[in-house]
Amino acid sequence: MYQEERLLSILDFLQKNNRISVEEICTMFDVSRDTARRDLVKLEEENSIIRTRGGAILPSIQEEIKNYSKRLETVSQEKKIIGKKAASLIYPNDNIILDTSTTVQACAEHLQNMECTIITNSINQAEVLSNKSHINIQLLGGTLHKEHRFLYGSSVVEKLSDYYVDKLFVGVIGISETGLTIAHEEDGVVKRKMVKQAKQVIVLADHTKLGTNHFFKFASLKDVDLLITDKTPPKAFREILRKNNVELLVADGETKGE
Structure with missing residues (x-):
């Protein structure tokens, strides 16, 4: 599986479960911990996640209050x-x-x-x-x-x-x-x-x-x-x-x- 596909799957998992761990990424995609961390770094650079100790969560989104x-x-x-x-x-x-x-x-x-x-x-x-x-x-x-x-x-x-x-x-x-x-x-x-x-x-x-x-x-x-x-x-x-x-x-x- 290409990294782009894994990233989409990780985001889909987060939408349903709110958080994901490095261990879960390793198990889901049969990849190493280093690969899992690189995936999370990539998603963080895109502002798609917030990295936590041992995994990641979705950023909190507040609805914009219009004037x-x-x-x-x-x-x-x-x-x-x-x-x-x-x-x-x-x-x-x-x-x-x-x-x-x-x-x-x-x-x-x-x-x-x-x-x-x-x-x-x-x-x-x-x-x-x-x-x-x-x-x-x-x-x-x-x-x-x-x-x-x-x-x-x-x-x-x-x-x-x-x-x-x-x-x-x-x-x-x-x-x-x-x-x-x-x-x-x-x-x-x-x-x-x-x-x-x-x-x-x-x-x-x-x-x-x-x-x-x-x-x-x-x-x-x-x-x-x-x-x-x-x-x-x-x-x-x-x-x-x-x-x-x-x-x-x-x-x-x-x-x-x-």
Whole structure:
């Protein structure tokens, strides 16, 4: 077998098993330890693996977080359905916090023009709501994150201390037994404060976010009152929600739980 063929087979093995040892390479291809090490060196030079003591593992790949404008271009039908369902939970005279996620923006877009107060650190949410004459908008001032279009910093966190609201609608990149996670710490610090200021914490997350984690944890599952998603999660995940007293609402209007 040529080296190129072995390298492809090694990568295929790693995709299925996450790691491989020099001994396994020797056994699989009937080659010497020196040949196995040369194969791993070659793969490392191509940035295909990370060599470890006695073998190799695949490099960790984090999904790139697109900037806000790019994410808006790819807002899925699932997010729109979730946003519409979330908007139906806002009533006249409610005091609400909306965070900076594109799923929460879908909520803002479906919100009826009613007497209520919306607090947000998202310039996009404020712009969407500015066309609704009866809605009072409180835009939290701070440092602008230009790429992701949110305001952050100590002034935002301090101002949030002045507000106690009925509901918080918050998006995540990951929600799991570990908690709620997001890509940017500066955004997460603001979300953490938002959670503390709300009577009811409502998480908006499509099914791809369930059971996953990302960089910065800003809340635990016990902080969440309601999760709105687009598909009924697996039984194991529903059990995790139940243990943490999190209600589940599937965006087609069907409530699931055990």
